[in-house]
Amino acid sequence: MARQERPVDPTAGPVQALAYELRKLRAEAGNPTYRQLARSAGYGATTLSEAAGGARLPTLEVLLAYVGACGGDPDEWRRRWHEAAARARPTEPVRQAAGERDGHPEEGGGAGAPGPDRPAVAPSAGRQPGSGTPRPRRRWVVPVVAVAAAIGTVVTVVDLPDDVPTAPGAARCPAVPDGTAFTAVTYGGGAHVRAGAARDASVLTTIPPDCTVGFTGFCVGEKVYDNTGGMPDVRWFKVAGGGVVSSAVLHGNPPRDLRASDCRQGRPTSTGLELSVVTGAGRSGAVTLRATGRDLYVVGFTTSAGDPASPGERTWRQVALADVRDPAVGASARLDALPGPSARGPVVLVAAACLGGDSPTGLVRARQVRPEDPREAVPVTLDQRQQAEAARSACRYPSRG
Incomplete structure (x- = not known):
């Protein structure tokens, strides 16, 4: 028990x-x-x-x-x-919990000590991103426990010399090779390069924090929640020379026109998507959008009430970026109210399959409703430009504008 x-x-x-x-x-x-x-x-x-x-x-x-x-x-x-x-009072610890100091969010914690699956990593304070050059010396603040209540907390400033040696065998930022498709920067916890697109795949090497890394492409793999916003991401970036790194522990995205390719322990991209619209009871105007389909991982929802006279120009407003936890259930989002009846015409509701924040797959489904009678949601086909704009809005990372 x-x-x-x-x-x-x-x-x-x-x-x-x-x-x-x-x-x-x-x-x-x-x-x-x-x-x-x-x-x-x-x-x-x-x-x-x-x-x-x-x-x-x-x-x-x-x-x-x-x-x-x-x-x-x-x-x-x-x-x-x-x-x-x-x-929090100054005496209340506001620090990393055990297992985070040297760990990595996609790794799943641990004691942080170097070992077979956790090689020693040089501290990021001693390197410039993308190089092995030490930075100028840093001043560290070290708290000293008071020996008497009247003294309180004393803060001692310690100067570290420029030439503090790093641990033997410590990793350094890899060079960015020519011909890489895109680059991304490792988070403050560093990143494991794994043999496959899953957290149980063997670790090939570890990249320190704040390193610019070159990637040749990406594949779809195990879902990992990023450590800045808790959002799901199924992309794994391919390292030049072999191995993959979870996108959830990197700052950066592949080019929009780059498509996913195969990799070890990879998963298929979304191939099917259906959107249904359920109207709430009464006259509240609330509707629920539900998306289902094959191999869905993340779904974005967005809406637009553009002028029908200018179908190519619409303003899209994201409703939600939703995690698909149960493929049989799919993902849903509630829209509390539709815009009221006006000369702006019908409202377009869109679901888009995503691989993570700011990562649309291009798979889009749209339905159109009239605010005065939202019970009838009819399928609508968007032109290529509208599809791209709707997908970008639906899959947008929620913290970005």
């Missing part, structure tokens, strides 16, 4: 209140075990458990991964985290 969590008093402070709410979110998600959450969150079970432990404030990256795995709203929880961090 699973060990019971230590109770958390939500009135004891902002850190404890946040932990209490995280536990509530997990309960609302069906109370999955932390080991189950770890499979989709990309952090280890211990790290996720400590995030809701109430002893210290988790990092924003861990919180968003926890929330994403539970199906929570990343924007709402990002706001909650910042509020808790602002209200």
Whole structure:
């Protein structure tokens, strides 16, 4: 039987209140075990458990991964985290949980010590991105525990010399070879290059943080939730020379015209998409958009109420970027109200298959309704330009404008 969590008093402070709410979110998600959450969150079970432990404030990256795995709203929880961090007393630890210091979000946590699956990585503070050149020396702030209550907390500033040696065998940023299709930058936790597009694939090498890496293409693989917004992503970028890296741990996207190719442990791209529109009861004007199809991973929804006299020019407004957790159910989004009847004409509702944020596949389905009678949603064909614009809007990363 699973060990019971230590109770958390939500009135004891902002850190404890946040932990209490995280536990509530997990309960609302069906109370999955932390080991189950770890499979989709990309952090280890211990790290996720400590995030809701109430002893210290988790990092924003861990919180968003926890929330994403539970199906929570990343924007709402990002706001909650910042509020808790602002209200936390200086004596309340606001630091990384165990397993994060040297770990990597797509790796799933761990103790952080170098080993067969976690090679030693040189600290990013000593390198410039994309090179092995050390930066100028950095001043580190080291807290010293007070020996008397009257002294309080003392802060000591320690200067580190320019020539601090890195650990033997520490990794360095790889050179970007000529002819790469695109580049991306590794997050602050670094990135594992794996033999296949899955987190259980063997690690070929580890790329340090803040490195610009050249890629030859990408494939579709296991879904990983990124550690900036908790959004799902199934793209794995192909490293020149072999191996793949999860897009969820990189800053950057492939060119829009680049299509997915095959790779080891890869998965098929979306090949089918259907959109249905369900009208709410009464006259509220609310509708629910539901998308189903084969090999769907992420679905974006968007809407437009453009002037019918100018069909090529429409303003699209994203409704949601939704995770497909159960292929049999698909993804859905609620639109609380349609624009009222006016000379602007009918409203176009769109579902687009995505591979992640800012990554449309080009698979789009559209239906058209009239605000005065949304019960009849008829299929509509968009021209090529409208399809591209609708797909970009639907699959847009929610934090970007």
